[in-house]
Amino acid sequence: MSTTFLAAVCVVGIIGLILGCLIAFTAKKFDVEADPKVEKVRELLPGANCGGCGFAGCADLADAIVNRGISPSRCTVISAAALKNLSAFLGVEAEEKEKMTAVVFCGGSLSRAARKAQYNGIMDCRSANVAGGGGKACAYGCIGYGCCARACPFGAIEMRDGLAVVHPEVCRGCGKCVTVCPRNLIRLVPASVKIHVYCSSADKPAARRKVCSAACISCGKCIRADGQGRVEKQENGTVRINCENPPDISLAETAGCPTGALQTEETHRAIQPISPKETQK
Amino acid sequence: MSLPPHVARFTGGIHPMDGKGLSNGITARTAPLLEKYLVPLHQNIGAPPKLTVTKGELVKKGQRIAEPGGFVSVPLHAPTSGTVGNLTEVPGVAGNTLQAVEIISDGKDEWGSGLDPIVPWQEADRKVLKQRVADGGIIGMGGAAFPAHVKLSPPPEKTIDTLIVNGAECEPYLTADHRLMLERTEAVLEGAAIAARILDVDRIFIGIEENKPDAIAAMKKAADAYGIQIVPLPVRYPQGAEKQLIFAVTGRAVATGGLPMDVGCVVQNAGTCAAIRDAVVEGHPLIERYTSVTGTPVVHPGTWIFRIGTPVKEALKLAGGVREQPAKLILGGPMMGFAQSSMDVTVTKNTSGILLLTGRETGRYLSSPCIRCGRCVSVCPMRLLPGPISVMVECENYALAEHNFVMDCMECGACTFVCPAKRPLVQHFRRAKAEINAIRRARKKH
Numbered sequence: 164m165s166t167t168f169l170a171a172v173c174v175v176g177i178i179g180l181i182l183g184c185l186i187a188f189t190a191k192k193f194d195v196e197a198d199p200k201v202e203k204v205r206e207l208l209p210g211a212n213c214g215g216c217g218f219a220g221c222a223d224l225a226d227a228i229v230n231r232g233i234s235p236s237r238c239t240v241i242s243a244a245a246l247k248n249l250s251a252f253l254g255v256e257a258e259e260k261e262k263m264t265a266v267v268f269c270g271g272s273l274s275r276a277a278r279k280a281q282y283n284g285i286m287d288c289r290s291a292n293v294a295g296g297g298g299k300a301c302a303y304g305c306i307g308y309g310c311c312a313r314a315c316p317f318g319a320i321e322m323r324d325g326l327a328v329v330h331p332e333v334c335r336g337c338g339k340c341v342t343v344c345p346r347n348l349i350r351l352v353p354a355s356v357k358i359h360v361y362c363s364s365a366d367k368p369a370a371r372r373k374v375c376s377a378a379c380i381s382c383g384k385c386i387r388a389d390g391q392g393r394v395e396k397q398e399n400g401t402v403r404i405n406c407e408n409p410p411d412i413s414l415a416e417t418a419g420c421p422t423g424a425l426q427t428e429e430t431h432r433a434i435q436p437i438s439p440k441e442t443q444k
Numbered sequence: 445m446s447l448p449p450h451v452a453r454f455t456g457g458i459h460p461m462d463g464k465g466l467s468n469g470i471t472a473r474t475a476p477l478l479e480k481y482l483v484p485l486h487q488n489i490g491a492p493p494k495l496t497v498t499k500g501e502l503v504k505k506g507q508r509i510a511e512p513g514g515f516v517s518v519p520l521h522a523p524t525s526g527t528v529g530n531l532t533e534v535p536g537v538a539g540n541t542l543q544a545v546e547i548i549s550d551g552k553d554e555w556g557s558g559l560d561p562i563v564p565w566q567e568a569d570r571k572v573l574k575q576r577v578a579d580g581g582i583i584g585m586g587g588a589a590f591p592a593h594v595k596l597s598p599p600p601e602k603t604i605d606t607l608i609v610n611g612a613e614c615e616p617y618l619t620a621d622h623r624l625m626l627e628r629t630e631a632v633l634e635g636a637a638i639a640a641r642i643l644d645v646d647r648i649f650i651g652i653e654e655n656k657p658d659a660i661a662a663m664k665k666a667a668d669a670y671g672i673q674i675v676p677l678p679v680r681y682p683q684g685a686e687k688q689l690i691f692a693v694t695g696r697a698v699a700t701g702g703l704p705m706d707v708g709c710v711v712q713n714a715g716t717c718a719a720i721r722d723a724v725v726e727g728h729p730l731i732e733r734y735t736s737v738t739g740t741p742v743v744h745p746g747t748w749i750f751r752i753g754t755p756v757k758e759a760l761k762l763a764g765g766v767r768e769q770p771a772k773l774i775l776g777g778p779m780m781g782f783a784q785s786s787m788d789v790t791v792t793k794n795t796s797g798i799l800l801l802t803g804r805e806t807g808r809y810l811s812s813p814c815i816r817c818g819r820c821v822s823v824c825p826m827r828l829l830p831g832p833i834s835v836m837v838e839c840e841n842y843a844l845a846e847h848n849f850v851m852d853c854m855e856c857g858a859c860t861f862v863c864p865a866k867r868p869l870v871q872h873f874r875r876a877k878a879e880i881n882a883i884r885r886a887r888k889k890h
Binding site for chain 1: 538539540541782783785786808809811868871872874875878879
């Protein structure tokens with residue numbers, strides 16, 4: 164009884180010893196020398212593999228930073244503190260970089276946008292875009308099936324009442340959502356700008372109003388209230404905040420936007436009542 | 445002359461409920477003159493025509509109101525005599541918005557197309573005839589809306605030896621081509637003969653599905669005088685698809701990515717042929733067409749001759765309105781037509797049918813994962829693998845989908861029709877085609 168037990172332990176133990184030696188030998192023999200610097204840089208990078216930098220992933224960027232002299236600020240999603248750490252490790256000057264955030268330039272949630280049809284197809288914005296553009300009547304607004312939310316590697320986009328809203332404290336500005344939106348509604352803007360005109364419709368103002376209660380009707384009230392060119396009308400009729408010289412967020416109150424398209428990032432995210440009509444309700 | 449049976453049987457295909465009994469026995473009626481027509485400018489594939497008239501201008505019926513915007517484009521003509529109204533917008537068939545010009549009728553309906561009849565056309569120059577087809581504003585009236593004169597201008601390195609007239613009308617419910625072939629038999633045949641003269645071919649076939657025996661009989665009776673052969677085709681959707689029709693009639697298969705002219709064929713719809721005849725023999729441009737107004741909710745389903753620019757609302761009024769609330773309005777047939785989100789759409793040159801469906805007839809399904817039963821593969825007339833390709837598209841692997849010939853999909857809907865998992869396969873393919881086309885365009889730029 165006891166001998167069979169010992170035999171089993173010995174046999175398995177010897178096999179284990181031999182294999183262990185073999186592994187140790189091959190590990191030494193075929194060792195690929197990894198640059199410890201690259202390893203360290205990869206550790207200091209966020210590790211999200213979002214691809215926002217244009218490289219295949221964080222390891223690829225780390226290799227490029229160490230061996231090809233790419234600036235560490237190429238990483239679009241790195242926080243200021245992490246960038247400082249990384250620059251200190253590399254011994255280069257940390258470039259001051261403005262934090263960017265994605266903004267969905269549409270305020271047409273389900274309760275505000277008119278419906279034209281019952282959509283019964285694939286619940287994906289880009290699929291809906293080839294089949295009449297989903298259920299909402301506006302041909303320029305958010306389709307609302309969450310393409311961008313699924314594409315975001317950080318979970319910064321939430322679908323709220325059929326509208327994509329960005330949580331800027333989570334958003335790292337990688338720009339993945341910008342490329343997937345079939346309506347081209349998302350842009351990266353400096354995160355310090357907290358007020359925007361949330362409408363991208365290039366329709367005639369009256370037609371916009373017909374399909375959405377939160378549409379910008381290009382009335383120009385905000386442009387006049389600001390009076391310093393910090394709010395600009397663009398060629399296609401949409402109105403945009405000048406992100407290089409933004410107005411104070413109090414403009415959302417003082418401008419008296421009749422539809423509420425001009426609103427702060429906070430109210431847009433919360434989908435709070437914005438227009439005078441909605442507030443009365 | 446003995447009639448050749450159809451030569452070949454295309455792969456796959458389905459037998460949907462045909463619904464043609466609602467309207468195929470009713471003689472087409474000419475719609476009365478309306479007070480106002482809304483003529484959309486961009487009805488064709490290719491460049492949009494450019495408007496040449498201004499508000500307040502007086503126009504005659506058939507007068508040119510827009511110039512072609514390029515070679516692959518057609519002019520537009522006033523549907524009746526009257527005054528040019530505002531330039532407005534109407535919803536397009538595919539969910540887009542189209543610019544449209546109002547023509548306010550003066551009630552006189554006077555012709556003034558400025559096109560003289562070319563008689564006898566048998567002696568006319570081919571170029572003159574082709575130019576007339578272009579001037580007549582004629583586009584593929586089966587639904588594709590491709591300018592007819594472009595199809596009749598094959599590049600010199602391609603030899604065309606066969607003209608096939610498409611009278612299959614395989615879409616369920618639609619009876620417009622059926623009534624047209626019965627009532628304007630001579631016009632279709634003469635138009636086909638003119639098209640054949642332009643192409644310089646003497647092999648002309650007219651393919652008609654066997655569910656239209658009266659049309660086949662009428663055509664057979666008159667066809668000999670024009671040297672045209674009638675080919676009765678078995679009833680199977682999509683028998684009227686261009687490549688399937690060519691295969692059925694001639695036994696020639698168009699290679700992937702190819703065009704009918706690669707196998708020496710040109711296909712024209714029966715309605716297009718009648719329009720070609722009207723433009724050449726009468727000097728009348730394309731301003732009206734046969735359109736079925738049908739579906740179970742319609743009080744008096746039937747086929748009508750509508751002017752281009754007739755609002756669908758008016759068309760339904762003519763058909764007696766609806767007897768129950770319809771759930772869906774489709775322009776075209778139920779398989780390949782477009783569901784509409786607005787009643788403001790108008791009859792255009794390629795509106796073959798206005799179809800209403802009730803809630804019972806239009807299923808709303810939840811789709812589920814592919815169960816790999818292979819039914820889509822067995823019905824695909826292009827011999828693709830719809831199920832696996834749809835999964836590739838879901839994974840956004842467009843390169844793999846392209847490698848599996850998703851670009852050959854003609855969106856006939858046979859796979860979606862039979863799918864027991866109710867997968868929206870065609871929508872996946874349409875998305876893949878749109879994305880692949882965008883990738884190709886981007887590649888070309890760089």
